Amino acid sequence: MVILTLNCGSSSAKYQVYDWDAKDVLAVGVVERIGLEYSTIEHQALGKDEYKTQFSSPTHKEAIELIISILQDKQYGVIDDISKIGAVGHRVLHGGEKFKKSTLVTDEILKSLKELVTLGPLHMPANIMGIEAARKVMPNVPHAIVMDTAWHQTMPPASYMYAVPYEWYEKYNVRRYGFHGTSFLYTAKRASVLLGKAPRDTNVIICHIGNGASICAVKNGICVDTSMGLTPLEGLVMGSRSGDLDPAILPYIMNLTGVTSQEIDTLLNKKSGLIGLCGRSDRRDVQAAAQAGDAKAQLGVDLECHRLKKYIGAYMAEIGKVDAIVFTAGVGEMGGHIRWCSCSGLENLGVKLDKKKNEIAHCRNAEFEISTDDSPVKVFVIPTDEELVMTEDAYALMAGTYDVHTNFHY
């Protein structure tokens, strides 16, 4: 049996096929340009040639039909029959307060998701379209949804409430939700294993730093705080997002420049962060420019690390006794200089990085301990695996073995 996972964006659909019995990824791929004059697919099956083509996909339905047909293709496929698909796992951005864990899709669940569109106006419509299209194409297979926010639903009110008019929470659901939940769940569990501790005894701070970046405080195995908020804009300095700032900057700039609230939202999400500071967002480019003497790129590196360090300290204070700091996602796994800058100077708080081990940790498929042997707080690099969480959740929901995530391990 295989498990298919789907991650539908507004014009794209990423997928992975996982062989449940062999515990192996059989194929990955992506359809892009959905809804445009032509669409593209890139498909890669284990041990086979890559397959690329253009086709017509006015909606997510045609995209998913093509994916299913390529999966059964003689030359490029990985299953001989659609009935081999045991379950489908769908990534969903926002579960609001309603979804505290993954769940099987029903008509009622879809209705609930639609009520959450305001909370994720850019992603939720595409997520929902993907689910609806996939259910049409595979009506007899259980579909599961895995939310980026669910992991964070264990936060206490002091972490998730904002000090704004209380009715904003009651009427408009304004609160901290947090994102990157599947990544935090996976890496928290892996950190428990590396520490040789039960999840419920594990206190870690996890830095998920990719294009988007957020950080999570995990106490006794569950999330107690995270840096992204109502939306993925808050918190760390990111590729193109500002992260934290004085909220009064928005009316100040709107007043001086005449931009609308939608425009400033876009500026803060797409033209800020490292892009806003130095015109680049890929950390390799930023770092190279900084090393070549570009002062704005250096400012970008400094700001990113400064913010990260502040959050690490904040979460150490919140958690009280931290076992380990974990770095994950593209920058966390590959960006040794950012790990170094953000952890240096924390020796008094028990964090001692090993310079050499940190330099060596530079790949996306192996786990590393990069702290010194005598560091009271361990530092790990753990490649994230969000697809695996989606796969396991979809399987467990289908098989009836799904449990609260605190009982899982990886």
Next chain:
Amino acid sequence: MVILTLNCGSSSAKYQVYDWDAKDVLAVGVVERIGLEYSTIEHQALGKDEYKTQFSSPTHKEAIELIISILQDKQYGVIDDISKIGAVGHRVLHGGEKFKKSTLVTDEILKSLKELVTLGPLHMPANIMGIEAARKVMPNVPHAIVMDTAWHQTMPPASYMYAVPYEWYEKYNVRRYGFHGTSFLYTAKRASVLLGKAPRDTNVIICHIGNGASICAVKNGICVDTSMGLTPLEGLVMGSRSGDLDPAILPYIMNLTGVTSQEIDTLLNKKSGLIGLCGRSDRRDVQAAAQAGDAKAQLGVDLECHRLKKYIGAYMAEIGKVDAIVFTAGVGEMGGHIRWCSCSGLENLGVKLDKKKNEIAHCRNAEFEISTDDSPVKVFVIPTDEELVMTEDAYALMAGTYDVHTNFHY
């Protein structure tokens, strides 16, 4: 000789008269309702009856004239002649990047202040009116300005820059400025004395918690970071201000409710913080309500302490090795429960509060050490004295002995 200090708000003027030779406060008072149909003055001279009256003060000029005349009054006054006033110190909200220290007022300096009005549209016009009026009333006395922001001008770019489009900094001066500078300067110096260290060797975190609240990281005697930003809205949970939040909440709420950018600015400054959460802002009321079982008041206390604890941790990470945490201003000096909640659980980071000492520290004119004897990080309660800093700066500028603040001590 006496030094007069003036703090002019849009419809008020607070003042203090300080006897330079006796090192003592001679009188304090406040004019309110300036510009309304009638104005009021409350004046209290050392060892004399309080004087209150109503009078007409269409502008700050009449207010300052009345202050000067009462100061010379036979019954309520404290000086026999205006020539006894050696210098006047004016509190000014915003010094932008231009003012890194206090300075004597000239026509050119006034012009520079006027260029900074956009950065403090609510306070700066009143501050400037007060200076102009006082110069008219006392043309032969040196006037000095003392800015809330100047102390923070030593911050490094990683602390003061936001990850927003770079041109917002160049064109619109968007950066972190910080406020409460005179309070931080004074308490940082006093902390050095209590620690028995030279200011330049002193690393402290200072929590100024009054109606407005901000926190400052001091490394080697100078400010390296602070929680208020472009405006006094950012950072801690305050009486009526939100402090930190996901910036995307502003366009989200504007979009859903139709409020304008000015309206949301007002909501976040006046109807948020503790007021927004539980309808009260005086911490005595909030605490009493929480103890009486009001869940929203308890949420307010929890949020305020949670935010404070996060900042303490963040600044510990930033500073590396902290000598002491200092609490000051109304809540910092009087609010033992808030000090307790925000410092408890920090034992692993070296902060151990003494429960009893913390309870005893409950007054506005004595300094306390409230940490345990073996606490690696000391915790102090230090009553702030912003008027003293204004007085000393005004005197030193007049006398030509003014120096960079890092060379001062109190």
